[in-house]
Amino acid sequence: xxxxxxxxxxxxxxxxxxxxxxxxxxxxxxxxxxxxxxxxxxxxxxxxxxxxxxxxxxxxxxxxxxxxxxxxxxxxxxxxxxxxxxxxxxxxxxxxxxxxxxxxxxxxxxxxxxxxxxxxxxxxxxxxxxxxxxxxxxxxxxxxxxxxxxxxxxxxxxxxxxxxxxxxxxxxxxxxxxxxxxxxxxxxxxxxxxxxxxxxxxxxxxxxxxxxxxxxxxxxxxxxxxxxxxxxxxxxxxxxxxxxxxxxxxxxxxxxxxxxxxxxxxxxxxxxxxxxxxxxxxxxxxxxxxxxxxxxxxxxxxxxxxxxxxxxxxxxxxxxxxxxxxxxxxxxxxxxxxxxxxxxxxxxxxxxxxxxxxxxx
Amino acid sequence: xxxxxxxxxxxxxxxxxxxxxxxxxxxxxxxxxxxxxxxxxxxxxxxxxxxxxxxxxxxxxxxxxxxxxxxxxxxxxxxxxxxxxxxxxxxxxxxxxxxxxxxxxxxxxxxxxxxxxxxxxxxxxxxxxxxxxxxxxxxxxxxxxxxxxxxxxxxxxxxxxxxxxxxxxxxxxxxxxxxxxxxxxxxxxxxxxxxxxxxxxxxxxxxxxxxxxxxxxxxxxxxxxxxxxxxxxxxxxxxxxxxxxxxxxxxxxxxxxxxxxxxxxxxxxxxxxxxxxxxxxxxxxxxxxxxxxxxxxxxxxxxxxxxxxxxxxxxxxxxxxxxxxxxxxxxxxxxxxxxxxxxxxxxxxxxxxxxxxxxxxxxxxxxxxxxxxxxxxxxxxxxxxxxxxxxxxxxxxxxxxxxxxxxxxxxxxxxxxxxxxxxxxxxxxxxxxxxxxxxxxxxxxxxxxxxxxxxxxxxxxxxxxxxxxxxxxxxxxxxxxxxxxxxxxxxxxxxxxxxxxxxxxxx
Numbered sequence: 003x004x005x006x007x008x009x010x011x012x013x014x015x016x017x018x019x020x021x022x023x024x025x026x027x028x029x030x031x032x033x034x035x036x037x038x039x040x041x042x043x044x045x046x047x048x049x050x051x052x053x054x055x056x057x058x059x060x061x062x063x064x065x066x067x068x069x070x071x072x073x074x075x076x077x078x079x080x081x082x083x084x085x086x087x088x089x090x091x092x093x094x095x096x097x098x099x100x101x102x103x104x105x106x107x108x109x110x111x112x113x114x115x116x117x118x119x120x121x122x123x124x125x126x127x128x129x130x131x132x133x134x135x136x137x138x139x140x141x142x143x144x145x146x147x148x149x150x151x152x153x154x155x156x157x158x159x160x161x162x163x164x165x166x167x168x169x170x171x172x173x174x175x176x177x178x179x180x181x182x183x184x185x186x187x188x189x190x191x192x193x194x195x196x197x198x199x200x201x202x203x204x205x206x207x208x209x210x211x212x213x214x215x216x217x218x219x220x221x222x223x224x225x226x227x228x229x230x231x232x233x234x235x236x237x238x239x240x241x242x243x244x245x246x247x248x249x250x251x252x253x254x255x256x257x258x259x260x261x262x263x264x265x266x267x268x269x270x271x272x273x274x275x276x277x278x279x280x281x282x283x284x285x286x287x288x289x290x291x292x293x294x295x296x297x298x299x300x301x302x303x304x305x306x307x308x309x310x311x312x313x314x315x316x317x318x319x320x321x322x323x324x325x326x327x328x329x330x331x332x333x334x335x336x337x338x339x340x341x342x343x344x345x346x347x348x349x350x351x352x353x354x355x356x357x358x359x360x361x362x363x
Numbered sequence: 364x365x366x367x368x369x370x371x372x373x374x375x376x377x378x379x380x381x382x383x384x385x386x387x388x389x390x391x392x393x394x395x396x397x398x399x400x401x402x403x404x405x406x407x408x409x410x411x412x413x414x415x416x417x418x419x420x421x422x423x424x425x426x427x428x429x430x431x432x433x434x435x436x437x438x439x440x441x442x443x444x445x446x447x448x449x450x451x452x453x454x455x456x457x458x459x460x461x462x463x464x465x466x467x468x469x470x471x472x473x474x475x476x477x478x479x480x481x482x483x484x485x486x487x488x489x490x491x492x493x494x495x496x497x498x499x500x501x502x503x504x505x506x507x508x509x510x511x512x513x514x515x516x517x518x519x520x521x522x523x524x525x526x527x528x529x530x531x532x533x534x535x536x537x538x539x540x541x542x543x544x545x546x547x548x549x550x551x552x553x554x555x556x557x558x559x560x561x562x563x564x565x566x567x568x569x570x571x572x573x574x575x576x577x578x579x580x581x582x583x584x585x586x587x588x589x590x591x592x593x594x595x596x597x598x599x600x601x602x603x604x605x606x607x608x609x610x611x612x613x614x615x616x617x618x619x620x621x622x623x624x625x626x627x628x629x630x631x632x633x634x635x636x637x638x639x640x641x642x643x644x645x646x647x648x649x650x651x652x653x654x655x656x657x658x659x660x661x662x663x664x665x666x667x668x669x670x671x672x673x674x675x676x677x678x679x680x681x682x683x684x685x686x687x688x689x690x691x692x693x694x695x696x697x698x699x700x701x702x703x704x705x706x707x708x709x710x711x712x713x714x715x716x717x718x719x720x721x722x723x724x725x726x727x728x729x730x731x732x733x734x735x736x737x738x739x740x741x742x743x744x745x746x747x748x749x750x751x752x753x754x755x756x757x758x759x760x761x762x763x764x765x766x767x768x769x770x771x772x773x774x775x776x777x778x779x780x781x782x783x784x785x786x787x788x789x790x791x792x793x794x795x796x797x798x799x800x801x802x803x804x805x806x807x808x809x810x811x812x813x814x815x816x817x818x819x820x821x822x823x824x825x826x827x828x829x830x831x832x833x834x835x836x837x838x839x840x841x842x843x844x845x846x847x848x849x850x851x852x853x854x855x856x857x858x859x860x861x862x863x864x865x866x867x868x869x870x
Binding site for chain 1 (some may be wrong): 664665666685686687688690698700703704705706707708709710714717718719720727730731732734757760761
């Protein structure tokens with residue numbers, strides 16, 4: 003018989019080991035799945051995890067892509083993780099990401115075709131404000147009326163997607179675009195373009211911001227009283243009230259922070275890799291970032307690594323679709339397995355597994 | 364001569380790192396009230412859990428009526444005639460009495476039959492209770508009756524009671540004792556767990572004393588002094604708190620007509636509470652649980668700020684201030700519930716030190732936490748209050764109740780408050796730790812701190828308080844000097860027993 007025995011306190015070793023174990027289990031069961039659909043498991047796993055980094059032919063292209071994909075994931079996940087630490091479940095980062103891109107792009111396009119070094123910074127601020135404002139909707143509703151932020155933030159994703167569709171074929175449409183939906187190309191306008199800081203590396207401003215966000219979040223959570231209050235609110239809400247933490251302030255801070263970071267991620271995307279506001283701009287980064295946040299144990303450094311790993315499965319997944327012809331759904335299933343195993347093995351952090359007959363407790 | 368009902372032979376139960384019971388043997392005879400005495404952590408709970416089938420012993424046997432008895436789950440124990448009333452009630456507030464009783468039965472009879480049987484039992488044993496009342500509206504004493512009746516409906520041969528009087532007024536205790544004596548006269552054995560020694564002396568026929576998992580003594584309580592029993596429990600003589608000699612100073616805290624609505628459906632509103640607390644004074648507030656103790660603490664700590672003009676600290680209105688501002692004014696508090704309210708269970712002791720001491724101890728500067736100072740402060744609390752822990756990095760939930768209580772009280776005491784409010788400072792804490800906590804509070808008062816102790820332990824309040832008052836349905840009684848009070852008066856201040864006039868034991 004297998005029993006679980008609660009540890010007196012969470013195991014430090016397992017906190018680190020569970021994500022690794024989850025990845026290994028995902029490889030094993032993902033491999034079985036690929037085997038069942040008639041693909042060589044070893045080849046599939048190698049294509050997903052190894053080839054994007056070391057394949058002689060593709061690596062030059064896919065290595066920069068790794069940063070391009072990981073940047074927004076990390077930036078959004080950092081914001082989300084701070085809220086998750088406080089027990090605030092913002093799952094509408096996708097909407098905040100879209101609104102950041104729209105508001106930031108609109109701020110820039112209003113000045114087109116002026117040339118100024120201040121335009122991109124202005125757009126970044128506007129993007130952050132757009133995401134922040136969108137996140138304030140579930141925040142204020144929760145604070146004022148006690149609504150559930152999970153539902154409201156999620157629903158607002160669909161609202162944001164419809165706004166995106168509307169502005170790409172309406173107010174933000176490129177007047178010189180011969181009627182096609184989509185804005186002017188922001189990556190080709192020198193005042194707004196968000197290029198690689200070092201050409202060919204994928205290291206654009208958004209990736210740099212993500213790295214800075216990792217450091218700042220680390221300081222916030224480990225050294226700053228606000229970070230302490232956030233953790234306290236998440237772990238023991240009554241103790242937090244006793245300590246003197248105002249729940250409403252924590253809710254608004256966490257949602258606002260997550261919204262602003264997601265908005266910035268959207269802006270960096272729309273001025274760089276995506277290039278324009280278009281109907282298909284929403285790419286699911288906001289949702290994948292939830293996985294990244296948990297895969298990284300809600301720890302800034304963990305999120306950095308998890309973002310890179312997730313980006314690898316994205317790029318590797320595309321490569322596998324291209325090279326091995328596996329269906330796209332199998333890649334999504336593979337990513338889903340990662341989250342499933344991660345949450346599953348998390349039990350080892352707080353519990354010890356005992357084999358053999360035990361007593362009835 | 365009564366026969367042996369339950370014989371325990373060599374019961375042993377070990378958990379990782381601790382032997383909860385080590386070779387415990389004793390007999391419980393039919394129709395006796397047998398006391399099980401011991402400090403917290405002495406192994407009383409583990410022992411009764413084995414008898415009730417919640418825990419399986421590692422070694423040793425039990426025999427009931429001479430036949431081997433090894434319950435693997437509580438329903439086996441109930442079938443064999445063993446019933447238990449737990450210290451913490453497992454009742455649903457929103458359901459009525461009969462529904463709650465039915466939930467605990469394997470095959471509940473139809474509602475009407477059940478209601479009739481509940482009435483029969485409650486009349487027979489002098490436990491007045493209306494089967495149709497909603498449990499959320501019952502007093503603690505009445506809730507306990509629900510639990511007792513639930514057990515009595517099974518006609519038990521052995522009734523286990525875990526600290527039954529901790530939530531009762533003196534009058535309610537008398538009613539309970541009448542019931543227990545009647546059960547005893549019918550041949551039912553009662554295993555009675557308590558650390559209220561006077562109670563055991565008046566009620567119990569025999570006592571078995573456990574210490575650190577071992578049976579260390581047996582005695583006949585009526586022929587033994589309370590002090591002697593206490594010394595058997597802790598294995599050493601302990602210091603009684605120093606006598607009080609003091610002249611109260613200035614008024615530090617004034618509460619003026621504090622009235623607040625109940626925080627939730629089954630909470631208690633506070634009604635027109637007024638009192639003054641002077642420097643160097645200890646005010647004791649008693650009362651049966653659920654009469655506004657938590658609500659009073661929350662309004663004093665600042666978690667639920669009351670209306671303007673109700674709470675004054677040194678002449679300044681702090682009513683609308685939150686906990687942080689009140690701490691800055693030297694007004695500290697420690698709530699009853701250690702885990703989850705006074706301390707965050709998964710956080711380390713260092714982090715829990717920052718929880719309330721960040722501001723006053725200068726652990727937080729410009730928003731940044733100085734972890735080195737925080738750690739030193741936590742270590743200081745641990746050293747000064749003898750908190751048994753491997754270190755400051757340990758999570759709060761890993762500490763035993765008594766040790767954590769010493770830490771959370773010590774954390775406030777170490778900040779040298781001007782005013783300190785504590786709720787149930789020694790709840791569930793062993794005698795040695797309780798004495799240490801009481802002494803720390805008295806020492807603090809000697810240094811000029813005004814202290815408000817909210818407690819359900821009347822002995823404790825009589826021991827440390829200068830003045831006494833009781834909360835009853837959110838009202839505070841008149842405050843009286845402790846020296847002049849009789850138990851009778853205290854009972855009346857606490858609101859007396861509910862339904863006392865109908866509480867006659869049927870002959």
